[in-house]
Amino acid sequence: MILGNFTDFPDSAGFSPQSIFLRSCKHILMAESAGRKDKPKYMTGIDAAVSIISGKWKALILYQLEDGALRYSQILNGMEYGITQRMLTKELREMEESGLISRTVYPETPPKVEYAITEKGRTLMPILDQLCHWGCQHMADQLEYNCAEECENTAE
Secondary structure (H helix, E strand, O other), X not given: XXXXXXXXXXOOOOXXXXXXXXXXXHHHHHHHHOOOOOOOOOOOHHHHHHHHHOOOOHHHHHHHHOOOOEEHHHHHHHOOOOOOHHHHHHHHHHHHHHOOEEEEEEOOOOOEEEEEEXXXXXXXXXXXXXXXXXXXXXXXXXXXXXXXXXXXXXXX
């Protein structure tokens, strides 16, 4: 499908022609992949990165797995704000599919399953640390829980 020059799009809603063009391209990519189980296609690197770590729980799960493999119940019990079992299962599956974590099933009775962060997942940790520090520096007055270890390094 040929869209033509992006300057041909109307600017009636206050959007720039470039943003309208990018939104149109994204809509076309999503429509082309609808109904297929192909890998998602992203317009930009930030689109891909935000999609992979989006949501309230993924970063918190990665932080839990940073020190070693955990079983499902350990992850569930370690979530301070109370994630539901259904949501935790969904998030773990998405993270496994993205390659951020690995799932190991041990042939025991009852079955033992452990989740661990992968090397790909470890590469996200410095970025998540920077987001945490930014939150401490710029949102400290709105933090419900202020971990001294997390925020003491941001005072520099």
